[in-house]
Amino acid sequence: MRAAWVLLPALAALSAYYVYLPLPGAVSDPWKLMLLDATFRAAQQMGHLIHYLRFSHHLIVLNYLISTFDLYQLESVSSEDIKVTDAVFDGVEVRVFEPPARGDESLKRGVVYIHGGGWALASARTSLYINLCRIMADSLNAVVVSIEYRLIPKACFPEQYHDALRATKHFLQPDVLAEYSVDPSRIAISGDSAGGNLAAAVCQQLSKEEDLTVRPKLQALIYPVLQAFDFNTPSYQQNRNMPVLPRHVMINYWLYYFNGNHDLAHALLINNHTALDVGQALSFRGRLNWTSLLPPSFKKDYKPVVQTTGTAEIIQKMPALLDVRAVPLLADNETLQLQPKTYVLTCENDVLRDDGAMYAKRLENAGVDVTLDHFHNCFHGCMIFTLWPTDFSAAFQTRSSYIKWLDENL
Template identity: 75%
Template sequence: MGVKFCCLFSYRYCLLKKIARIFHATRYACEVLNYVIDTFDKLEPSSSEHVKTTDTLFDGVEVRIFEPSPKQDKTLKRSVIYIHGGGWALASASMFLFYNNLCRIMAESLDALIVSIEYRLVPDVHFPEQFYDALRATKYFLQSDILAKYSVDPSRIAISGDSAGGNLAAAVCQQLSLDDSVSNKLKLQALIYPVLQALDFNTPSYQQNTNMPVLSRFVMVKFWIGYFNGNYDFVDSMLINNHTSLDVSQAVSFRGRLNWSSLLPSTFKKNYKPVIQPTGKAEIIQEIPALLDIRAAPLLAEKEIFQSQPKTYILTCENDVLRDDGIMYAKRLESAGVEVTLDHFDDCFHGCMIFTIWPTNFSSGHRTRDSYIKWLDENL
């Protein structure tokens, strides 16, 4: 039994490594990976007798709605707006093996209406279009007449997402807190190993997990450049923080908001040292100013915006380059007076929560998913 388990785990782990290598090696990685994911997706049916699935448009944005079987008492339902990950370039709300399955389980477990946003992807569109898709769909759903149509309680709505979807969820949540035209506010935000900044690619977690599957530091930088439709020749310079060196004046005002030496506990800083270049390449920020746009990098927002955020859940994994993004976001929220639950998993990796079905059925996926749903159930 032990040998069989080890062989199965080895197969799944090697599969993840191969997927990561494909992205690292090919110029057409997004198309290749989406093809691989779509192939796996066809291995399972996508129906459930307990959850009704409907595809529709919210202000021109595709969404998939997961609606649990109605109860006889006809009470208003709570709801979660979910935004999938994939580096702003991969995956889909409709993929059974990953996000369709996750949202169906959420709808059943929480007895809640789940709205999964199908935002457009790189290379068809680039920042800020993904952000605008998520914002438009969310604002449309929050209208009182739309909530009434779906029998949703306006006071019990959360926004959530993983990885790049966590980025979009955090950015949308920040934007809505500044928008007085939105009368129905979000009660919670729940961010799953979110990517929140592109200022520093040498935080302790980036240094510790440089070549970690599924998401290496190199791949994450490529995702950022793809999101911004930038020049891939900048990758090597950004890996060593040349884009935010001390001679780049645009980055100076943001540096204090992302000082991991003060934001991270010693257990996460370990013996790693900051990488701050005295001179670098100012042309990177000049050509890609969105690297410092808080709609793309919510961790860089000013304190006043953090003070207006709702109660927050952040899930982080030790074996993840993005670990410190989530931890620093939690610290900045706490410092601004927001109630935060930081749910850290010492033995888990980036993306694990969606890997709960063959051929990538990891126990870490089940544990993180169960912990996340439990928090939503207790707080929404």
């Protein structure tokens, strides 16, 4: 009995130590965020242990754990009034959300949505994304096509990009739009995080295809990941240990996406792959000069990390690091000029904040109509967390602003 009185406080202290993280004072629901992050870290560590024991790949384990938790949340998602069907668009699985017919019988708006998760996690069938797409379909009177692209480790770049492009082009066909009663002049492409990456890359490619008869009117990117050139932008430095996406985790997702060697993680961290003597990277450096692309409030007193000598072999081993289909922020100005009206949502407490802000600025410089919607109290991934127990005030705040912009512009 006496031992229990010693053990219980010790366990409580260890648990508190594991959960607690110092967070900026403005972060929404800090203790709930710490608990979410601790749960996610524990799931990741369990996955790594199973991976180490060679039972399964740790990302497959992590996705299994996410889906197991998701079974509980699915009970909170009602499909009332919204028709939800599964389909295959040019070999790619999609989930289609259709609002009920309304009295005016007018054509509906259309939204192609691409989910996030580091190209490795989550699904169009995850409750958090089902809930988001249902609300979009209902609020916008829009047909929402949620793309179920293949995931790491079973598929790596460029397969996710090809899946998203094929499914989107299929939906944009006039006969398919007519089947779903969608107005060809009122279609948006959207996605969050890695899905924002795919949405931006797909939009860039569509803008260059001359034979398309239907093109998206808008693109809406939610805290998108857009570059692997510089892992020391101010937001990468400032938020390097922030939940839910610390810097080292984002670098690992890039390595998984490119099927790269994880021994290169440290070299990427210090920007060895884009050093001044790495000739392949020289032509892209001017397109990602954050000292000119970011506002002073983002730059603060952070300094660029530019290596004089680096490791050219990294680009040789992973040429996709400079492939605009994977890193849309590095696209040339001629491509950016062709982009549709754009919405970019960024969060202050996110390593990817500056990716979105720089893309918005480059698009603006290219003459594109851009809205940069920045949230000072929010964190990466927040918009989808609207279901108990992972319901955050930041989620409702960002989702409301995002849907409002789509409603006013689509």
